[in-house]
Amino acid sequence: MRVQHRHIIYVQGYDPRGLAQYYRMFRTELRKFGKLYGIAATTSRPETAPDGEIAFWRIETKGPDWQTRTRYDFLRTEDFIQNDLASPIWRTVFRAVGIYWRLVFAGTIARFWKASWRFAVFITYPHVLLLMEAILAAAVALASEWILEALGIPGWLDVAAAVVLFVALLSAMLKYTESRTYLLYLLADTIWTWEFCHRRRPEWDRRIDRFAQYLVDAARDSDADEIVIVGHSSGSFLSTEILARALRLDPHLGRHRPRIVLLTIGANFPIVGFHAVSHDFRDHLRRLAMEPSIDWFDCQSRKDVMNFYPFDPVAGHGIEVGAARCNPTIVSVRFREIIEPEHYNRFRWKFFRVHFQFVMANERPHAYDFFMIVCGPVPLRERLSGQAATAIATGDVDARQVGSAR
Template identity: 70%
Template sequence: MRVQNRHIIYVQGYDPRGLAQYYRMFRTELRKFGRLYGVNATISRPHSSSDGDIASWLIETKGETWQTRTAYDFLRFEDFIQNDLTAPIWRIVLEAVWIYWRLMFRGTIARFWRANWRFATFITWPHIILLLEALGAAAVGFVFGKGLGALGVPSPLSFTAGAAVFFALLWGALRYFENQTYVLYLLCDTIWTWQYAHRGRPEWDRRIDRFAQYLTEVARNSDADEIVIVGHSSGSFLAAEILARALKLDPALGRGRARLMLLTLGGNFPIVGFHKAAADFRAHLAELAVTPQVDWIDCQARKDVMNFFLFDPIAAHGIKLSAERRNPTIVSVRFREIIKPDHYKLFRWQFFRVHFQFVMANERPHAYDFFMIVCGPVPLRERMAHPEAALAVVTTNDAKTRDSSWVVLDPPGASEPPAAADLGSYVEPTARRRG
């Protein structure tokens, strides 16, 4: 049960920063991880596939009594995302507002509210900021037009001038306050998820199919002890989609030497799955829920407004399954427990920073540690089943305690995986909602 070779396939969310910034962040956080646990972790330079869609690097990690080698793949979508953000501002605004009204009238926003009011507030927030900026610009434009009228300027001309001031001020506010508000970025995200749910982005489907084929090749040829497909944020439903399509290409996927795991972090499945048009996606979720050769761990955090907390990705989509359901195991993560109090107070209201804590280094040793999942010796399934033992094998200096912890993780004669009820034993009881 001790992992020596691991293969991570990381699926990015709707993040335009892409490979360069992600790799720098990963390298920085890896160094923090090494200092926290007193391990030596080295990382290679990234190299890209021939088509540039996949970047890969190697990580070698050595602890006092263990050593691992991790192949890390970064699946890239940033070219699509960056292209979305270059659209004219007027087009982004009009399309996003039209989509939001359709979400309102079709009851989708109400479903978001029932599932998680914090996320519903977050997805509504850019429209509130847009409305406030529009009202401010309209007030200035109105006063300007009235002022021209008072000076004797003909009404058509004063109205046109006022309208021009309105549009100029609104454009300027959207453009120059974007780094503070992220309004245009979030509106583009709304447009993309709508189009994706309605199968209106064929270029995304083609790349997902390409990644699904890549996953089957990795599983067929890898010498890894476990293969973990990681999806963060919007990457959660993209990772699930990639895995589901890979299983269609190769129904025997995951039955080989390497254990196949799906790890979704800070997921927001409903932004696709709650659309009536996303029947195929919901069918894929249902398949993953019962697939015997895949273990799916879904990590959620109350503090993260960009994920759905206390959310069952299967039952909440109206998917009804009988007793054969085995996935996902839902794990609640408390960022307050893995970050030093002073630092936590500094960024607890920085929503994007909180959201990315799922894939950043801990400041305190804890059962949830992204870099220990990536680089540590304990398999992901056993880590979630026995978190205290998993933590002990990498933090204790006492050989007897360490050996007894390994016995808990890998009991003699064990042939069956840990029971679903034992998985995520450190989660809040209310978070472990099963269908």
């Protein structure tokens, strides 16, 4: 089967940059993709729905003997995220620290360590860094207090001055090192995830419900060959929520003309699923695990510290469905195979860059190629099977024969 028309529905993670910056990155990476494979790929400018919650653009791609057109939807949530990051620094710090220690005492952090020690280190990192900065600020404030005391300043005044200096110095460090540490951003992410699990963010639930209705309408009306719902990072659990709620609205969703495929990449399901209160979320995972009309692929990479690897999104949550299980298909992605060797050693230590490689252009042809998933002629189900898909996309006759034999 060749795909001629594809509909991508992209669900972003907890990223405040939003539509403008994402589209610029997409357009740049699309050019790299075309150059890598020697194909022509063009994209339109973004258009935004009247309610402002969904933007989309269209992509035309031409290969050696194939042509595809893609509608690419970008589901927008950056307004919520930007509001979170606008909160006062001290509110963010106190809330995040309190939530982290609640997770420690509840045993959730220990479960993170058991499921993926790399992710556990990552989620603990901002709290360790915060402690180090607080110790440094306290040391400077204490030294100033001693100096003021030696100068004969009354005791209550030197203590008050030290407290003010501590607060000011720590605030300055948090604010002016944020572009390098991402500490406040990661703390805000912790707060949001916890509040989302505990259903304290009704505005998110209402928007997810609207996205679910949009998916139902698209499946009924689309002339696409396949609809691919892509959830990156925290968008992984948001996309499963959207799809599960859409199935509740229309149990025959996956039986309309377009094949419905869920692609979760760089996923971090346990940051929601490991909370005791997340019964509905685990029920949604169970429903998707047993839904034969939906294909679900979960792509993970050991090199990405922001995803859980290796992790089974179903069994890892203690969900048992026996022989009824048909999803997800777990795909291990080795970034070493898609990044040029001379770039890899530098690439591997840029953790946010590694995390975003899931949605960026490859440097080497490979079965996992986000832009081939978006623009290529091969359905996602066959795309991730390997050589045959790459051969069709590049026009490699010998490789295509090998793939056909497989």
